[in-house]
Amino acid sequence: MQKQLNIALPNAQYPIVIDSEKFDFSALESWLVxxxxxxxxxxxxAPLYLEEVRQCFVNNVVHHCLIGDGETHKNQESWLAILNALAEHQFNRSDVLVSLGGGIVCDITGFAAASWMRGMAFIQVPTTLLSQIDASVGxxxxxxxxxxxxxxGAFHQPKAVIINARTLRTLPQREFNAGIGEAIKYAGINQAWFYEWLVTNQQAIKHLDEATLMELITHCCQFKTKIVEEDEKEQGVRALLNLGHTFGHAIETVSQYKYLHGEAVALGMVMAAELSAQLDYCAGDIRKMLENLLQAFELPIMLDIEYSADEILALMKADKKVINDQHRLILLKGMGEAFIAEGVNDANILKAINTCIT
Ligand SMILES: NC(=O)c1ccc[n+]([C@@H]2O[C@H](COP(=O)([O-])OP(=O)(O)OC[C@H]3O[C@@H](n4cnc5c(N)ncnc54)[C@H](O)[C@@H]3O)[C@@H](O)[C@H]2O)c1
Known part of the structure; x- marks a missing residue:
């Protein structure tokens, strides 16, 4: 089974190939020569898929570079290791970087591509649910x-996104669930029907039913493509993709990445729903609806007591999305009705966070 989407931006156009079984680079065949x-x-x-991907490039000279696993390796050392490998093997701007891994490998590889010789091409080959439905696109x-x-970081578009959904079969359950956190985010933003779809299809998703996963990945990529096409550099509507993220990034940092990205986003969405209800933007049952679906996928809805709301708020103030010292949060008017709220005050934010600390 295969689906192909295309993303069209003013200065970049690229395919997103979603295959249920293989890594299919055929759309790039002539370009790769x-x-x-x-x-x-x-x-x-690498032990799981590097050789298989290497075999897709039998007519090219292929080198590889391995970085450490986990969010604590999403740093300058890993980025520099890639640049050093490119220097050692004399790569120039007409050569290609290919990421093979989750969102962390995708993000670092993309940044190395953006910085090497002021920009070289790269291909995203995401292997986690989260990176297939979100991080590799845009x-x-x-x-x-x-x-x-x-x-x-930098905005730097890939030459293609090549998804092989079979890779999800080796993904640990907790990582798979973290990816569902980002899918629930899409439902919260502007697709109430997708919330119902996730509820209805939860058993098929959990059992990695091929057709259901293909539908899930395709739908999420389509949704993200549309938003990125409308607003590539996050001047407007793309900011909605940050639902749960301002809280979430602070939770990741304060917990020293004990919470996975998708788990922190899940907690962040609960906080955003609570804050929205407190400010009378939506009814309290929106939080409950989110919690029910998050819990169905074993995602956290309460934060460990060891973290304080004050620490989280302090980190939120250092976020990229704070403008002139004013919080810019994504809140909810209902399920599927996210909007940008400016200038929410600290006391309300602290109150919302505190309702999520056990
Ligand atoms: N650029 C974007 O638009 C964007 C969007 C969302 C998230 N992100 C970033 O993505 C990152 C999170 O990505 P993630 O959730 O994929 O985490 P990750 O990259 O850490 O991958 C999760 C874990 O699964 C392992 N893994 C990957 N594929 C596997 C497979 N097929 N089988 C077995 N194990 C596998 C990884 O080695 C890792 O241990 C965060 O840093 C986040 O900031 C970026």
């Missing part, structure tokens, strides 16, 4: 700074 390829992966994904690349998530 004569190019050197640097595969970037990590110590967990050209946001970057690394973390000790002061916060994704503080260093």
């Amino acid at each position: 004569g190019k050197k390829i640097m595969l970037v992966s990590n110590e967990v994904v 050209g946001k690349t970057g690394i973390n700074h000790v002061k916060g998530k994704n503080m260093i």
